[in-house]
Amino acid sequence: MPHGSRRSVLTVHRIAALRGLVFGLLALFVGWTAALPAAADTPGDFDFYVLSLSWSPTYCQDRGRSDRIQCGGPRPFAFVVHGLWPQYERGSPRNCDAGPRSGIPRRLVDSMLDVMPSPSLVRHQWRAHGSCSGLEPADYFDLTRQAHDAVRIPKQFVDLPDFVNVAPQAVEAAFIAANPGLKASGIAVSCDSRRLKEVRICMTKDLQFRACAEVDRKACRAKSVGMPPVR
Template structure:
């Protein structure tokens, strides 16, 4: 009898013991699914709360380049240098974000579409990367995704101070927000945020939030200002071109 009871207890322990996934990831509050499964469910095409239109300050990006790296937006032999450029259009959750969402077909961006975006996204690699990482989560085709991205980009008026500054200056994140709100009457301060970083807390980007239909909306936790830039002032590098690197790695 004792041996039989021991055998039954051992069988019950084996049946109800947590499997490897549960042991590794645990469960969330209230006994929700393992974190691994919840993370996978976050990366579903078309399942998100709002968009963040990300405008990158090109001079800051160019200032961080290694000396021997060539980038079209930084090394221009002619024409005007870039100031704000479109970094991307990011589907966002209220907290966190999806990325690299699985699609039925390979996330291929046709070359004519890539070429059509280079006036506001001056890097073929960036155009291709942004669709694969973020556009796949929009639930849109490459044409639909970049059509929406251009429409939202064109809907934003860049404050005159940031159009093509020839000299560097310092500015607070709040002042940047105020400048965009003044230039765009449909925006409120809670609809955008400013990111900084690098030497001298350089201006890196401005994020403007839109709902799924393309209208301005309140941002989620991803765009909380304290998360993106806590500095009281930022350095804004001027919009100047850079010489192209030679094959030896030296500037020419």
């Protein structure tokens, strides 16, 4: 082989080896950065709220009477507050560092049981979502109650004596009709394979209705879902 050809072959091999080294280092760097812990979400740094209203009879069908207050107590529940969730335009913060986690006072938990009828739910909502609101627990739950009171439940869903099949779009339309200012782009119905589970309504930080494209995209797409009766 001519001397010039051997030199060309060696150059090609060196370039290939250099490329392999660069790609190897890049893969190592990507793997190392992926293994780093994610930066914590910052309390108060979010774009809007989602008020999630759970259809209690669906929840209780799944849980039986294990949830004593909501499903086994003397009071029947229809739509109840699942939570008031801080949201980004895409995604949402969770479990923010809100200082010492000694829990919230029992009297505060008890004060919410008429709209969030489960002590464990109240505590969980503070840890997972309220901690990201930038508010103290009492202020967060006061805002949660204000959000609940700002939404009028359509009269046909205040009490439901019999099982019904409904179109999710009809449920949305009923909420829109009952709540001036609420638009189709700011509400989403969620469901499992056969039953309505929740109605989610997007609100600004001062609890005005607003659009929320990502939440709306995740709405139930079934043509019809069941709503178990209020017991």
